[in-house]
Amino acid sequence: MIKLEHIILTKAEKSSDYFNKLKVVIQANYTKEISSTTPAMNPFTQQKVFRLFEIKGSFDENFLRNLLSGNFSNIINKYQVVHNYFLTCSLVYFSSFNIKDELKYRGLVDNRPNREAIRKEYVSTYDSSWTDILIQNSHPSFEKSEKAFNALIKDVKSKLTELNIGIGRILNYDMIKKFNNLRHVLLNHMGVEVCPYCNRQYITNYNYENEPKSTADVDHFYPKSIFTLFSLSLFNFVPSCQLCNSRFKSDKGIDILFPYEKGFSEDVRFKMMGGSVDSILGHDTEFELTLDVNGSAPHLRKLENSIRMFRHTETYQSHKNTVRELLFKNQAYNRTLQGDLQNLLKDMGLEQLSKRELNLFQFGYTLDPQDFGQRPLSKLVYDIYLQVQKHASYR
Known part of the structure; x- marks a missing residue:
């Protein structure tokens, strides 16, 4: 998973006049609701609901601006009503966790006290003033059984659905359709070229009949069906490939990395495992690709969930040939040949190539982490290259 920079949203908002366009519609709906x-x-x-x-x-125009184009963390911390809303939505969204899996992950015995403790911990994580009274009055013993816990979630979900219907009368994602091609304009100005979830598929931005178009899906990181208040928030828009958006992620209530906050970076590295000398020389693909996860990463659970959700371990096995080509080129084009190339360019009166340009010439990738979002499989190639260089240094 590749981290997305906030600047792409700022650029998209300004270039598309996003806030001013939607403000007119939302304010009109607000007035109608009053x-x-x-x-x-x-x-x-x-x-x-319009009091929100x-x-x-x-x-409150400033509130709306923050809601549409502000950083999630900032707006949740700044506005108590948004804080309560986010916690309530999260309580419902992540509630489908399997308690047996949770006990196993934590290395706890599957018994009644541990089950109750996990249910209480979960609810306290997303507790807010909105749900406190409901729990005290109607579900004081929610932790005692799965039935009691589900009854609480069902009650909160019912009330949240009612609230979201009301919010939808003022603000909802369909409003973006009122503005011809606005979705495609946003995606073009974001300039994301590769799916950040998988780093395997291109996202193509192009022009057709003088109109900007994009092949990307707009994934609502927090599903608009549950987090309706965020259905038009730019920070909730993740340009992604259709496979990651619709097949792998969808609306599953699993806590994964948020691309505008974290990526795999150095906490997850692809590794080549097994194989023979021929594999190392790039002559075959008789090896496995694994992901080495930093066990002390502060967001370890989200890392692991992201890997499982997008099937990275399984899907990346189909890219062994890319690794084989990297390994072959690494052997064929050694440092001596790189030096010969530089001398040839010098003799021809041409500029010397930078390290990035040499890598691009040799491997087809710059091997620069800042360029991971520019070409599919960049993270894979970079990690395997580092592994090969480290191995070579010990020989």
């Missing part, structure tokens, strides 16, 4: 004889209510607070968008009784 005048409604049956305005939507927030069942957690018993307040009218207000400050001191008036439409």
Whole structure:
């Protein structure tokens, strides 16, 4: 998984005039909701839903701007109402975890006290003032059994669905369709060229009949069906390939790395395992590709979940030929030949190649982590190259 820089969202927002376009529609819906004889209510607070968008009784434009184009962490910390909303949505979204798997992962005995402890810990992780009263009044013993826990989640989900229907009357993803080609314009200005989830598939931005187009899916990292308030938030838009978005990730409630915050970086490295001397020389693919995970990484669980969700271990086996080619070229084009190339260019009166350019000439990749998002399989090639160089240094 490759980290995405925040600057691509800032660029997309400004270039597309995203905020100003949507503000007109959202503010009109807000005004309509105010005048409604049956305005939507927030069942957690018993307040009218349109109050979410207000400050001191008036439409809060700054809140909307932060919601549409601000950093998630900032807006969740800045606005208590968003903080409560996010925790409530998360309580529902991640609740499908398997308690037996959780016990096994933690190395705990599968008994009643441990089951109850995990349920209590889970709910406390996403506890908020919105759910406190509901738990105290209707589900005080939610941790006692799976049935009681599911009853709590069902109750919260029912109220959240009601709230999201109300929010949807003011703000929802379909509003982007009111503006011709806005989705494609955003994707083009983001400039993401390779799926950040898998680093295997190109995302193609192109022009057709003088209109920007893109082959990318817009993955709502936090599903719009549950996190409706974030359905138009740019920080919730992850340009991705269709396979990762629709087949692997979908709306599964699994806590994975958020591409705008973390990538695999050095905490996960591809490694070549097994094989013979011929494999090392790039003559065959009789080896396995594995992922070596830093066991002390602070976000270890998310790393492991990301690897499992996108089937990285399994899908990358189909790219052994790319590794074989790398290994072959590494043997065929040694440092001496690189020096000969530089001398040849010098004799021809041409500029010397930089290290990045030499790598690009030799391997087809710059081997620069900053370029991982520019070409599929860049992370794989980089990691295997480092492994080969490390091995060579010990020979």
